[in-house]
Amino acid sequence: MSKAHIHDQGSKVPLLKYEDLSISFGSGRREKFAVKNIDLEIGIGERVALVGESGSGKTLTALAPLRLEPEGAQVSGRILWNQQGERGTVDLLKLPIQDIRQIRGREIAMVFQEPMTALNPLFTVGNQIIEAVQIYQPLISKADCVDAAVDLLRKTGIPEPERRIHSYPHQLSGGQRQRAMIAMALACKPRLLIADEPTTALDVSLRLQILELLIELQEESKDHGGMGILLITHDLNLVKHFAQRVAVLNQGNLMESGATKQVFEHPSDAYTRALVNSEPVRNLVPVIPLAPVLLKTEELSVAYPSQESTSWFKKAPPHKVLRKVSFALKQGQTIGVIGESGSGKTTLGMAVLGLLGDSAAQVTGEVDVLGDDWQTLKPASRRAMRSSLQVIFQDPFGSLSPRMNVMQIISEGLDIHFPKLTSAERESRVLDMLREVGIERSALTRYPHEFSGGQRQRIAIARALILRPQILVLDEPTSALDVSIQKQVLALLSELQKKYNLAYLMISHDLAVIRAMSHEIMVLKDGKVIEFGDTETLIKHPKQVYTKELFAAAALV
Structure with a gap:
């Protein structure tokens, strides 16, 4: 199959560019490719969605720029990162891991799919967000860091952020944990946000709120160059409302890519057509009237029990x-x-x-x-x-x-x-x-x-x-x-x-x-x-x- 050509509708200079990316496991006859010869780019200030069924290679593709691929994975090709200022473009696959650590969070941030395993259970969500704020603004006071963390929680839609900042991950709902992760990722004002199923645990109204927040922050980021977003998701309705371009993966292959409206309304690949038409079907048997x-x-x-007190000797209800x-x-x-x-x-x-x-x-x-x-x-x-x-x-x-x-x-x-x-x-x-x-x-x-x-x-x-x-x-x-x-x-x-x-x-x-x-x-x-x-x-x-x-x-x- 010939590689799908991706038209850049954002900046002429790509922020991140995958060139012939392949990821495999094993060796010799047992070598198995999870990602095969992917060409994809995200422009400055652009929103690109990567869609496909489970096991298609979406998350591996997202993890590769930060060098977070699983142990034993062999990665080939190039991942070009457009650095700020006059530093030029670098291949992230060739950088020493200590240099990659300087890029993680500061320049490329990631929202992981499973917040309960990504958040540290021993620290409050507030402490984890404050730590991220301090990385980006090391000279500001602790009080200002706390205020910034509360503001981020408020922006991501968490109710009572002044109280929730003192909560541990297990004390939040799945959706609240996901929003706390988004707040932590945005704290450093990254140039590229990689969001792996960022709204999986959110209800529909909060999904729209998070999407509006990301678009708003992307607009604000134009003052310092513009933030690109790579969205990995299986929620096609979300992609329609959010992404400017979409790329479709199947079993590690790039099947189709292009402007979102074009791909959804006139898919050229049979797999994409099947994906677009995969709506849940109501097929229920009525409940028997006398069913036990x-x-x-x-x-x-x-x-x-509340952790707060209304006075020196009385706990809050x-x-x-x-x-x-x-x-x-x-x-x-x-x-x-x-x-x-x-x-x-x-x-x-x-x-x-x-x-x-x-x-x-x-x-x-x-x-x-x-x-x-x-x-x-x-x-x-x-x-x-x-x-x-x-x-x-x-x-x-x-x-x-x-x-x-x-x-x-x-x-x-x-x-x-x-x-x-x-x-x-x-x-x-x-x-x-x-x-x-x-x-x-x-x-x-x-x-x-x-x-x-x-x-x-x-x-x-x-x-x-x-x-x-x-x-x-x-x-x-x-x-x-x-x-x-x-x-x-x-x-x-x-x-x-x-x-x-x-x-x-x-x-x-x-x-x-x-x-x-x-x-x-x-x-x-x-x-x-x-x-x-x-x-x-x-x-x-x-x-x-x-x-x-x-x-x-x-x-x-």
Whole structure:
């Protein structure tokens, strides 16, 4: 295939230019190319998007300029960086690593895909942002650094930034952690921002806010040369609204590139056409009228002790995350839970799963699972019931043990709940489940770090589904998947629901996914249920202003 030619619509002098970039692993007959002969450039002040399905080489391409490719990777070609002033252009692949460290953050900043693993859990988000500010402005005072950090958090849409600056990463929601990472990347005012799925964990309204922020900062950067942005994403709707040019990768090959409007409206490659047409399809079976209730909550509330004090001797009241949430989930039904980041969606899922008991959380109200009070069950009974109530977490890398291979990860539940299975039976079940989620047999002996984000999420789905649970809590189950794989996974979840009458509690900020999968929608805001009802009715006739804004942002109404 001939290389796609990329037309530069930005500056005539590219800020970053890939020339014949290839990345491979192994050697000799075992050499496998993850990226093949990529030619791509980002102009000064330009926004370029790199799209493609999981495993296409997007993230490897993004990591290469900062020399953050995985151990064992062989990188060839050239990556030309246009330095400031009269220093000229340098090949980043030939620079000593100590020189690359001077470029990281200061000149080229990166927003990583998985904030929980990229942020240091031992330091507050404020300290981590302040550190980045001090790198760029070493002479300003500590107070000014704190003010700058608060301002960055405010700009990225984090509520109560003066309070959140003292929070540790685990005390923030997934979306808030992602915004904190964006704030940290922007602190040094880089000339190039590489954003690897920067809005994956954000709800639709905050996605627009972050995009507007990046464009605004890009405009402000014109005073000191102009900031280029390389966006890596599987969110095609986001690309349409943000990128000036788009490049499409498939299995490491550059399939097509050009002006965003041209590529989306008149794709020349069959793969690009399939990618553009990969919208989730609604294909639900109605819930049986007399279907039994499998999961029920009554006035479920969750609060955390405040770290602040109102006086010398009195603590501030607990911070309420969830406020008197009640719902009933029936067999074969999907309830979709939507709301902005920090609205309490994930906390609701954790409370339903009984995973808040060992934390400082104060949980009140009732949670009934299969007719039993989850709160009062003895530990042995709760462990036995785990096979009926499974979960797929938002962060696949954080939820998979890096020391276990795929066979061990997926079969772990079988070892606990079905200890009498033979090794052959256990392996057969694992292989069947891998086949269902689209992972090859050769993956059995590999480890999580060897897979893309989307592939890791499919492994997490296989781990949850192998026990054939009656209830599945899906916490952003497709947030790390590109649109084509997302469509396949949603179709798989729909087929499994029909076949086994599964009940899903689906938590997501992706309203297109919620619309395709849910019988009913629950809208959360500040921990409260502000609207609840039939999916199509609620989407067409929302009553609350907040709900209308959510749907309008997602172009659903």
